[in-house]
Amino acid sequence: MSLTAAELIKADHEHLIHPLHHPSDNAEPIIYVRGRGATVTDIAGHDYLDGLSGLWNVNVGHGRKELAKAASAQMEELAYFSGYVGSSSIPAITLAERLIGLAYDNMQAVFFTSGGAESNESAFKTARFYWKTRGKPDKVKIIARQNAYHGLTLQTMSATGMGAYWKMFEPRMPGFVHIQTCYPYRFQGARPGETVGQAAARELEEAILREGPDTVAAFIAEPIHGGGGVIYPTDDYFPLVRQICSKHGVLFIADEVITGFCRTGTWFALSHWNVQPDIMSFAKGVTSGYLPLGGIMVNRDIKDAIDSVKPEDRWMHAYTYSGHPTCCAVALANLDIMQRERLWENAARMGRRLHEGLQAAFGDHPHLGDIRGGKGLLAALELVEDRGTKAFFPGEKKVGPRIQAEMVKRGVITRVKASEAVFFAPPLVVTAEEIDRLVSVTRDAVKAVLGR
Numbered sequence: 001m002s003l004t005a006a007e008l009i010k011a012d013h014e015h016l017i018h019p020l021h022h023p024s025d026n027a028e029p030i031i032y033v034r035g036r037g038a039t040v041t042d043i044a045g046h047d048y049l050d051g052l053s054g055l056w057n058v059n060v061g062h063g064r065k066e067l068a069k070a071a072s073a074q075m076e077e078l079a080y081f082s083g084y085v086g087s088s089s090i091p092a093i094t095l096a097e098r099l100i101g102l103a104y105d106n107m108q109a110v111f112f113t114s115g116g117a118e119s120n121e122s123a124f125k126t127a128r129f130y131w132k133t134r135g136k137p138d139k140v141k142i143i144a145r146q147n148a149y150h151g152l153t154l155q156t157m158s159a160t161g162m163g164a165y166w167k168m169f170e171p172r173m174p175g176f177v178h179i180q181t182c183y184p185y186r187f188q189g190a191r192p193g194e195t196v197g198q199a200a201a202r203e204l205e206e207a208i209l210r211e212g213p214d215t216v217a218a219f220i221a222e223p224i225h226g227g228g229g230v231i232y233p234t235d236d237y238f239p240l241v242r243q244i245c246s247k248h249g250v251l252f253i254a255d256e257v258i259t260g261f262c263r264t265g266t267w268f269a270l271s272h273w274n275v276q277p278d279i280m281s282f283a284k285g286v287t288s289g290y291l292p293l294g295g296i297m298v299n300r301d302i303k304d305a306i307d308s309v310k311p312e313d314r315w316m317h318a319y320t321y322s323g324h325p326t327c328c329a330v331a332l333a334n335l336d337i338m339q340r341e342r343l344w345e346n347a348a349r350m351g352r353r354l355h356e357g358l359q360a361a362f363g364d365h366p367h368l369g370d371i372r373g374g375k376g377l378l379a380a381l382e383l384v385e386d387r388g389t390k391a392f393f394p395g396e397k398k399v400g401p402r403i404q405a406e407m408v409k410r411g412v413i414t415r416v417k418a419s420e421a422v423f424f425a426p427p428l429v430v431t432a433e434e435i436d437r438l439v440s441v442t443r444d445a446v447k448a449v450l451g452r
């Protein structure tokens with residue numbers, strides 16, 4: 001006999017540890033049981049508009065039977081076999097080739113992981129490996145940015161630029177250096193006449209010179225930050241970053257775990273600025289979350305380095321589920337949907353509508369800090385207690401969580417960052433009516449909490 005909702009919640013409390021676990025936030029977890037398009041349904045039968053695509057990943061929307069069929073067909077044929085060197089599978093080979101065709105022109109080869117953290121971890125190790133093959137074994141440091149989120153392993157946690165993720169797990173890994181990100185609304189220290197993009201890029205160059213270019217392996221950046229605030233850079237920033245990395249012999253790792261697979265209205269987000277990374281991390285949207293999969297893509301030079309070392313110096317980086325045939329088969333079917341339905345177009349169109357809707361609803365709000373959006377379905381509303389000082393509401397007022405709760409009451413799920421920002425990243429199949437509802441529910445929820 002199946003458990004009742006109350007019994008399930010009791011068992012959850014006793015036996016399930018959640019990501020970011022604390023019981024104070026888990027008194028009454030919503031138990032989701034079904035999803036269709038941009039709507040999810042809980043165990044009590046309530047429908048919610050999914051304002052965050054699960055966790056920024058269900059790009060093609062919920063309930064796609066053809067992805068279930070792709071998994072089932074591959075499982076019946078060969079669910080899993082090792083992808084270790086000397087052994088391969090049709091889905092892994094096909095997917096690698098297809099991804100290289102979709103990604104930046106300079107990308108040459110793919111290593112598959114199960115998620116974003118393993119992708120970034122693989123990127124850091126590959127950067128170190130590359131420099132060793134080039135006779136520069138001291139190039140090991142990683143420059144990362146404040147507000148970045150890169151994952152849960154010790155290295156990716158150390159690259160993450162938010163102290164709350166470190167606090168109870170320190171010490172961090174040595175060799176991770178943080179600089180300010182390109183945060184037009186809050187950047188400190190731009191010189192007269194300098195744009196925020198120029199100043200933030202200058203910080204990168206200063207950090208490389210301060211650390212010593214012969215000690216720095218790579219710079220990592222999300223093209224548009226996700227969990228750290230959905231922060232959009234100025235248009236001049238990434239072209240300058242690319243120049244600086246090339247000038248000083250520092251690899252540029254793009255963390256496209258959120259921004260990949262049509263999320264920003266293009267297949268991959270650095271193309272907004274005509275920039276190519278040396279290594280790209282991906283995950284999430286590659287399968288739209290139907291099965292876990294991620295990976296890195298590397299440029300030809302790095303692939304050559306991997307291919308040309310002596311066997312005893314090989315890229316000794318391995319993973320049981322690398323190239324998992326069933327996950328890769330689902331990714332291929334997911335890419336079919338994106339291409340057939342041209343989802344980058346709806347993402348771009350609905351993203352503009354969302355951005356304009358937020359501007360119309362909040363443009364003159366007394367607690368508006370910043371509205372970020374316009375590049376696909378990735379947007380944020382940043383709220384402040386005081387517009388003059390840009391001070392956030394104090395954490396104990398729980399403004400963010402209360403807005404989130406008011407949105408849930410009105411049938412919309414999303415995520416907030418403390419008392420600072422409300423995030424929007426609905427599935428790329430979202431309709432105009434759903435976008436308008438997302439905006440109006442947010443407006444009502446903010447009014448319920450702030451009184452205006």
Ligand SMILES: Cc1ncc(COP(=O)(O)O)c(C=O)c1O
Pocket residue numbers: 114115116117118120149150151152222226227255256257258283284
């Ligand atoms: C930009 C970015 N990088 C890396 C990760 C880590 O991915 P995962 O949780 O799949 O390990 C995330 C997760 O949200 C992310 O947003």
